Amino acid sequence: xxxxxxxxxxxxxxxxxxxxxxxxxxxxxxxxxxxxxxxxxxxxxxxxxxxxxxxxxxxxxxxxxxxxxxxxxxxxxxxxxxxxxxxxxxxxxxxxxxxxxxxxxxxxxxxxxxxxxxxxxxxxxxxxxxxxxxxxxxxxxxxxxxxxxxxxxxxxxxxxxxxxxxxxxxxxxxxxxxxxxxxxxxxxxxxxxxxxxxxxxxxxxxxxxxxxxxxxxxxxxxxxxxxxxxxxxxxxxxxxxxxxxx
Numbered sequence: 001x002x003x004x005x006x007x008x009x010x011x012x013x014x015x016x017x018x019x020x021x022x023x024x025x026x027x028x029x030x031x032x033x034x035x036x037x038x039x040x041x042x043x044x045x046x047x048x049x050x051x052x053x054x055x056x057x058x059x060x061x062x063x064x065x066x067x068x069x070x071x072x073x074x075x076x077x078x079x080x081x082x083x084x085x086x087x088x089x090x091x092x093x094x095x096x097x098x099x100x101x102x103x104x105x106x107x108x109x110x111x112x113x114x115x116x117x118x119x120x121x122x123x124x125x126x127x128x129x130x131x132x133x134x135x136x137x138x139x140x141x142x143x144x145x146x147x148x149x150x151x152x153x154x155x156x157x158x159x160x161x162x163x164x165x166x167x168x169x170x171x172x173x174x175x176x177x178x179x180x181x182x183x184x185x186x187x188x189x190x191x192x193x194x195x196x197x198x199x200x201x202x203x204x205x206x207x208x209x210x211x212x213x214x215x216x217x218x219x220x221x222x223x224x225x226x227x228x229x230x231x232x233x234x235x236x237x238x239x240x241x242x243x244x245x246x
Contacts, residue, residue, distance in 0.1 A: 021053035050229050059227045062087075066220045066239050073244045077214040079222070081105070081112040082236040087224040091116055093217020096124060099209075102226075116239075118212040123163075125171055129206035131157050133187075136166075136202050144191040146175070148202060153184040162204040164189050166196045177204065216244050 005019040005026075023035035023042075033044040037054045051058045066076060079089055079100055086105040091098035098116045105112040118124070138149040148164075164174040164187065173193035180187055187202075196202065220239070226232050 019053075020058040021056075048230070050231065051227075052229055057227070057229060059225045060232065061223055061225050062234065062237075063221065063223045064237065066222070066241065068241060069243075070218055073216060073218060073246075074220075075214045075216050075242045075244050076116055076220040076239050077242060078113060078115050078240040080236075080238040080240075081224075081234065082110070082238075083112060083232070083234040085226065085228060085232050086112045086114075087226045087234065089114075089116075089225070090223045091215050092221045093215050093219060095217040096215040098212070098215040116212070116214040117209040118215060120208050123171075123205055123208065125205070129208060129211045130203060131155065131162075131206075132201075132203045133158060134202065136196060136198065136200050139196050139198055139200075141191070141195070144175075145178075146189045146191055146196065148187040148189060148196060150185050150187075154180070154187070156184070158187075158204045162206055164202060164204055166194065166200040166202050168201065171203075174202070 002020075003022055005021055005023065006015045007017045007019065008014070009016050021035075021037075023037055024039075025036040027034055032046075035042050035044065040054075042054065051060060068074075073095075076091065076093070076098075081087060086102045088102040089100040091100075097119045099119055100114045100116060104117075105114040107113075123130075133154055134150060134152065136148045137151050138147075140147045140149075158177070158180070160177055160180065162177045164177050165171045166174050174196050175189045175192040178188050178190050222237070224234070224237070226234075
């Protein structure tokens with residue numbers, strides 16, 4: 001567990017804030033807060049800069065959880081922030097993890113909206129974005145370009161850009177699919193992982209973020225992060241949540 005500095009507020013008679021900076025000594029005097037770090041004396045709250053302590057910038061983070069109907073499996077689809085700036089977000093359920101980059105939001109009627117995307121790694125091989133192909137008949141290569149020939153036509157759902165894997169338990173990444181023949185019996189793959197051989201079982205995985213429909217689970221813990229060193233505000237956090245039906 002990380003160390004934190006906590007502050008006490010006399011008005012609320014409690015500890016409302018946590019800070020990432022760790023002083024060697026701290027005291028209040030003449031309405032100012034003073035700390036020592038590496039033998040140097042610092043006076044706090046003397047400029048407009050925020051989240052910068054001892055010449056190191058720290059992000060603001062808020063962690064909470066969506067837990068409506070905790071015994072039902074749900075899809076957490078979107079995030080809505082009533083705030084004056086977008087926040088990056090990381091999501092974790094009992095089944096999956098997801099992410100929202102702060103650049104993905106759209107500003108609508110004063111609130112920031114974005115779709116939750118599944119993380120690209122690790123790959124969840126139990127999701128519907130995984131498509132079995134079958135056993136490869138012939139494998140040949142020129143350098144890192146591999147040609148995989150099958151005895152049957154491959155389902156059209158397998159498309160250029162998919163990641164190709166081989167074997168099961170464990171699943172081994174082969175590389176990225178770059179071409180499909182007109183008769184859909186031959187795949188061209190750029191090798192980035194383990195080379196396939198004749199007879200290997202092969203399957204394709206869609207881009208998890210492009211194909212994502214949010215993250216699924218009983219609950220969803222989220223952490224919002226903002227790296228701004230200026231004044232930011234966050235009032236409410238909402239999500240569109242739907243029951244998942246297998």
